[in-house]
Amino acid sequence: MLEIKELAVSYGAITALHGVSLSVKPGSIVTLIGGNGAGKTTTLRTVSGLLKPQAGEILYNGKSLVGLKPHRVVELGLSHVPEGRMVFANLTVHENLMMGAYLQRDKNLIRASFESVFATFPRLQEREQQVAGTLSGGEQQMLAIGRALMSRPKFLMMDEPSLGIAPLLVKTIFEKIVEINRTQGITILLVEQNANLALEISHFGYVLETGKIILSDNSAALRQNPQVKSAYLGGG
Amino acid sequence: MEFLQQLINGLSLGAIYALIALGYTMVYGVLRFINFAHSDVFMVGAFAGFYLGRVLPAASFGGGLLVLFGAMVICAVLGVVIEKLAYRPLRGRSTLTVLITAIGVSLLLQNAGQLIFGANPKSFPKLFPQHNFTFGGMVLSSDQIAVFVVTIAILLGLHYIVMKTRIGTAMRALSFNPTAASLVGINNDMVISFTFALGSALAAAGGILYAINYPSIDPLMGTLPGLKAFVAAVLGGIGNIPGAALGGVLLGLIETLVVAMGGSTYRDAVAFAVLILILLVRPSGLLGKLQAEKV
Ligand SMILES: Nc1ncnc2c1ncn2[C@@H]1O[C@H](COP(=O)(O)OP(=O)(O)OP(=O)(O)O)[C@@H](O)[C@H]1O
Numbered sequence: 001m002l003e004i005k006e007l008a009v010s011y012g013a014i015t016a017l018h019g020v021s022l023s024v025k026p027g028s029i030v031t032l033i034g035g036n037g038a039g040k041t042t043t044l045r046t047v048s049g050l051l052k053p054q055a056g057e058i059l060y061n062g063k064s065l066v067g068l069k070p071h072r073v074v075e076l077g078l079s080h081v082p083e084g085r086m087v088f089a090n091l092t093v094h095e096n097l098m099m100g101a102y103l104q105r106d107k108n109l110i111r112a113s114f115e116s117v118f119a120t121f122p123r124l125q126e127r128e129q130q131v132a133g134t135l136s137g138g139e140q141q142m143l144a145i146g147r148a149l150m151s152r153p154k155f156l157m158m159d160e161p162s163l164g165i166a167p168l169l170v171k172t173i174f175e176k177i178v179e180i181n182r183t184q185g186i187t188i189l190l191v192e193q194n195a196n197l198a199l200e201i202s203h204f205g206y207v208l209e210t211g212k213i214i215l216s217d218n219s220a221a222l223r224q225n226p227q228v229k230s231a232y233l234g235g236g
Numbered sequence: 237m238e239f240l241q242q243l244i245n246g247l248s249l250g251a252i253y254a255l256i257a258l259g260y261t262m263v264y265g266v267l268r269f270i271n272f273a274h275s276d277v278f279m280v281g282a283f284a285g286f287y288l289g290r291v292l293p294a295a296s297f298g299g300g301l302l303v304l305f306g307a308m309v310i311c312a313v314l315g316v317v318i319e320k321l322a323y324r325p326l327r328g329r330s331t332l333t334v335l336i337t338a339i340g341v342s343l344l345l346q347n348a349g350q351l352i353f354g355a356n357p358k359s360f361p362k363l364f365p366q367h368n369f370t371f372g373g374m375v376l377s378s379d380q381i382a383v384f385v386v387t388i389a390i391l392l393g394l395h396y397i398v399m400k401t402r403i404g405t406a407m408r409a410l411s412f413n414p415t416a417a418s419l420v421g422i423n424n425d426m427v428i429s430f431t432f433a434l435g436s437a438l439a440a441a442g443g444i445l446y447a448i449n450y451p452s453i454d455p456l457m458g459t460l461p462g463l464k465a466f467v468a469a470v471l472g473g474i475g476n477i478p479g480a481a482l483g484g485v486l487l488g489l490i491e492t493l494v495v496a497m498g499g500s501t502y503r504d505a506v507a508f509a510v511l512i513l514i515l516l517v518r519p520s521g522l523l524g525k526l527q528a529e530k531v
């Protein structure tokens with residue numbers, strides 16, 4: 001479904017990605033793990049069209065995404081929950097979700113999306129008229145995911161949904177991620193520093209280190225990999 | 237009575253400042269820079285009204301509104317063209333680069349204005365039927381009434397657009413976080429064009445309302461009201477839409493009251509005193525939120 005080949009991206013003189021290749025099969029959850037500054041966010045931002053690659057190819061269902069503006073990428077059915085949530089703090093929960101459906105003109109489909117998001121995150125419905133800036137961190141993460149789902153994506157990218165959220169809520173959010181994948185059939189590329197959880201819910205994993213993929217395998221196998229265990233799972 | 241009379245005069249001047257200030261603040265909201273060419277779009281609005289007033293049935297209520305609407309459309313188009321040609325190629329460059337370009341566009345419009353319209357002041361035609369209403373010594377001219385009615389109608393319309401429509405919500409989203417806006421599928425360039433159209437249309441309305449009350453116009457007429465409206469936007473909190481309206485009205489009132497109290501020599505200095513004061517006391521403006529600004 002998504003095929004990234006030899007992707008190279010730099011910020012001015014700093015090269016963040018040195019030829020990253022990865023692929024995501026339809027219907028799966030694939031995780032990209034790695035430490036601070038490994039290039040995970042850079043990878044997602046390049047797929048979304050926020051950054052232009054120096055080299056390499058990004059194919060979505062065989063179509064190249066390189067050079068497309070971010071809103072065109074959304075049009076094709078990809079959606080991106082950015083690092084740090086980036087909810088529109090000055091808008092209400094309802095308005096945030098409406099913006100998620102910005103490209104959707106069919107009122108009935110928008111209503112259906114609202115219902116589906118509220119079924120996944122009932123808390124958002126309770127807070128529908130509240131200004132997003134006053135939500136708790138966990139609620140903002142739900143809103144960020146809900147907003148991304150409003151475009152009715154086929155492919156969802158999430159950048160560290162566990163960041164800065166209480167452990168109990170992290171578990172809930174990861175359950176929702178699995179639910180979104182299973183019941184709505186949305187393919188997911190999940191970026192995480194919480195490798196333990198990410199490898200638990202995903203089918204396949206890639207390990208990124210200083211701009212290069214150093215390992216890739218089935219998630220179950222990666223969890224047993226001694227290198228992954230010592231570096232990312234906090235144990236030996 | 238004298239005080240009430242001054243209040244009315246102040247409010248009608250303030251309404252015009254408010255209309256111009258809204259354009260500064262909306263553009264600041266989406267692009268984080270001060271569009272110094274805005275005051276010259278105001279001037280073009282007045283001239284558009286001048287020429288349309290000759291061909292359209294003026295001095296009738298409907299004719300006046302038609303002229304107003306025509307000038308707003310012309311300036312909306314001008315605003316979009318300026319953004320596309322001058323500012324869009326500089327997207328991602330430093331704010332200073334864009335600011336200098338804005339000053340360049342401003343000079344271009346002023347000089348093109350002198351070339352096309354001539355440098356001599358022109359007397360502005362009567363767009364609306366003339367009548368003075370007197371209430372116990374207080375005089376309210378039909379042109380002042382036009383200022384109030386048109387300004388209130390425009391502010392209500394703007395409120396509706398910004399708060400209730402899809403594109404208005406997108407403007408607010410973009411002004412909060414352009415990256416997140418593009419990730420939900422908003423075409424940021426399109427929304428920025430729309431913002432310029434809206435702001436420029438308001439400037440045109442301001443230009444015409446200014447011209448009917450101060451009946452001579454010239455290609456450099458935008459400078460002073462433009463600077464004052466900029467102060468009004470800062471006073472209200474740059475980037476804050478209700479703040480710009482409030483700042484405009486307050487500044488108009490303050491200026492008029494200072495003049496009424498015998499300080500007419502200081503008419504134009506008032507705005508700058510207000511600017512210095514607000515920057516010292518409350519740099520974020522009356523309704524603005526404090527935030528660190530990277531320039
Ligand atoms: N805007 C930028 N300008 C310059 N360098 C940047 C910029 N953004 C990221 N980098 C650099 O690119 C590299 C990769 O950053 P990236 O944000 O992709 O890492 P990450 O894997 O997402 O890390 P984290 O887990 O901390 O979010 C880092 O070395 C970082 O310093």
Ligand SMILES: [Mg+2]
Nearest residue numbers: 040041042083
């Ligand atoms: Mg990151």
